[in-house]
Amino acid sequence: MLLEVRNLSVSYGNVSAVSDVSVHVEEGSIAAVLGANGAGKTSLLNAIMGVTRAQGVVRFAGQVISGWSSARRVSAGIALVPEGRRILLSLTIEENLLMGAYQRRDREITGDLTKMYDLFPNLARRRNYLGSVLSGGEQQMLAIGRALMARPRLLLMDEPSLGLSPLFVREVFNLVRSLNSAGLAILLVEQNTRMALQAARRGYVLKLGRLALESDTEELMKSDDLTKAYLGDDVTVKHRLHA
Ligand SMILES: Nc1ncnc2c1ncn2[C@@H]1O[C@H](COP(=O)(O)OP(=O)(O)OP(=O)(O)O)[C@@H](O)[C@H]1O
Numbered sequence: 001m002l003l004e005v006r007n008l009s010v011s012y013g014n015v016s017a018v019s020d021v022s023v024h025v026e027e028g029s030i031a032a033v034l035g036a037n038g039a040g041k042t043s044l045l046n047a048i049m050g051v052t053r054a055q056g057v058v059r060f061a062g063q064v065i066s067g068w069s070s071a072r073r074v075s076a077g078i079a080l081v082p083e084g085r086r087i088l089l090s091l092t093i094e095e096n097l098l099m100g101a102y103q104r105r106d107r108e109i110t111g112d113l114t115k116m117y118d119l120f121p122n123l124a125r126r127r128n129y130l131g132s133v134l135s136g137g138e139q140q141m142l143a144i145g146r147a148l149m150a151r152p153r154l155l156l157m158d159e160p161s162l163g164l165s166p167l168f169v170r171e172v173f174n175l176v177r178s179l180n181s182a183g184l185a186i187l188l189v190e191q192n193t194r195m196a197l198q199a200a201r202r203g204y205v206l207k208l209g210r211l212a213l214e215s216d217t218e219e220l221m222k223s224d225d226l227t228k229a230y231l232g233d234d235v236t237v238k239h240r241l242h243a
Pocket residue numbers: 012015016017018035036037038039040041042043044083
């Protein structure tokens with residue numbers, strides 16, 4: 001098992017955002033975390049990355065990393081594509097990409113930059129332009145490229161398709177699939193439930209900070225438990241999930 005999260009809890013003062021949640025991601029697989037706004041999905045990813053304080057045990061590649069700084073977790077092979085992309089608009093596209101490699105001391109950074117430009121030709125053409133020239137979809141690609149520059153074994157992705165046009169949503173999911181085919185494990189938080197379940201092997205549904213359901217995605221898609229666990233009997237959601 002590449003990532004094992006056991007009994008993780010996150011609180012902000014008196015607000016409990018995540019309670020006693022356990023998830024796992026197998027080497028080379030995709031797992032999806034689903035749930036309504038405020039269910040605790042971002043808090044869970046941030047806790048795994050070490051940017052939010054949490055209780056519980058996080059084990060990565062056989063080591064307990066719960067006490068580690070986020071920088072050390074990056075070096076160990078975890079990278080986060082944060083909610084809202086968070087690229088630096090006043091830096092160039094290339095500088096944004098290089099930020100993802102800030103922990104690395106090896107000599108292959110330039111080669112990896114070339115790989116990113118092969119993967120994202122739109123970024124290559126404008127490598128010396130400021131991040132602010134990019135569309136939302138292109139900024140998402142840059143955020144993913146920046147995370148890949150850390151050479152992760154596990155990529156944590158926080159709502160990568162949020163706010164994007166249908167064309168870019170498809171592009172994001174195609175990219176998720178091809179990165180995974182190349183061996184990268186991915187923990188994917190998504191509002192686009194249907195596409196996330198199609199891409200992932202295992203699915204987790206959070207509700208009010210607690211794990212409401214977990215199963216292989218094939219089972220989840222067949223059963224009504226998903227809609228029940230998700231938001232009760234909301235008919236529009238049911239329609240959206242099974243459409
Ligand atoms: N920095 C913070 N301080 C206080 N409360 C917070 C903070 N961040 C999140 N929360 C609260 O914790 C709960 C879980 O939030 P979180 O962002 O993890 O959920 P989410 O499922 O990612 O939601 P969204 O899809 O809206 O981002 C919510 O009740 C939220 O209001």
